[in-house]
Amino acid sequence: MAQKHVLVTMNHAPYGSIYYTEGLRAVVGVTSGIDEHTVDVLYLGDGAYYALKGVDRRDSLKYLGTLEKLGARLKVERESLQRLQLSESELAEDIEVISRDQALDLIRRADVTIDF
Amino acid sequence: MGNLYLVDRPFGANGLALAVRDGDAIVALIQDGVYLDTAELQKAGRRVYAIQRDVERRGYGPRLAEGVKQIGFEELVDLIVANKVVNFA
Numbered sequence: 605m606a607q608k609h610v611l612v613t614m615n616h617a618p619y620g621s622i623y624y625t626e627g628l629r630a631v632v633g634v635t636s637g638i639d640e641h642t643v644d645v646l647y648l649g650d651g652a653y654y655a656l657k658g659v660d661r662r663d664s665l666k667y668l669g670t671l672e673k674l675g676a677r678l679k680v681e682r683e684s685l686q687r688l689q690l691s692e693s694e695l696a697e698d699i700e701v702i703s704r705d706q707a708l709d710l711i712r713r714a715d716v717t718i719d720f
Numbered sequence: 721m722g723n724l725y726l727v728d729r730p731f732g733a734n735g736l737a738l739a740v741r742d743g744d745a746i747v748a749l750i751q752d753g754v755y756l757d758t759a760e761l762q763k764a765g766r767r768v769y770a771i772q773r774d775v776e777r778r779g780y781g782p783r784l785a786e787g788v789k790q791i792g793f794e795e796l797v798d799l800i801v802a803n804k805v806v807n808f809a
Contacts, residue, residue: 613731613734613808615730615731615734615808648731648734649731649733649734651734683737684734704737704738704741705741707738708738708741708742711723711738711742711806712723712744714804715804716805717805717806717807718807719731719807719808719809
């Protein structure tokens with residue numbers, strides 16, 4: 605199997621389920637192994653709540669540390685923020701805000717998408 | 721090759737919002753995804769399919785929007801093989 609580019613979308617709000625942290629664990633898994641797959645992480649819909657700077661990240665910190673070393677940035681869709689009435693000033697510094705058009709570009713570039 | 725959005729209800733709004741803007745989008749509604757409002761998709765000219773078994777089990781056939789084509793699993797597999805899957809299921 606050759607190297608692939610994988611888009612992982614995170615659609616669940618943090619807490620109340622394990623999706624938000626299991627998704628990040630899967631992202632790390634995707635990047636592991638001999639094929640060295642590359643990955644984008646995109647927060648959509650209620651998943652955008654994870655982008656808030658006050659979110660307790662203790663249970664996902666080790667995954668985020670690995671992703672940072674790999675140079676994979678977390679992205680959140682601006683339209684999702686707007687729907688949730690979240691302002692960009694409320695977001696953690698390591699989150700990159702992108703437009704829906706840019707989100708579509710991520711889909712086009714991806715060989716595979718996985719949702720959590 | 722198009723982008724086949726496989727859409728169930730929990731993430732449905734997220735997937736459909738992208739599919740409306742994606743000129744290469746084909747949408748397949750599965751499970752509770754058959755309840756989703758597809759008006760914007762159809763207005764945008766996207767092809768929309770619903771899994772017939774999921775529609776029938778829910779008794780939703782009479783309420784399914786006109787223009788949404790019901791398909792079986794064989795046709796769904798053909799779509800999956802022929803397109804890039806964008807999963808929101």
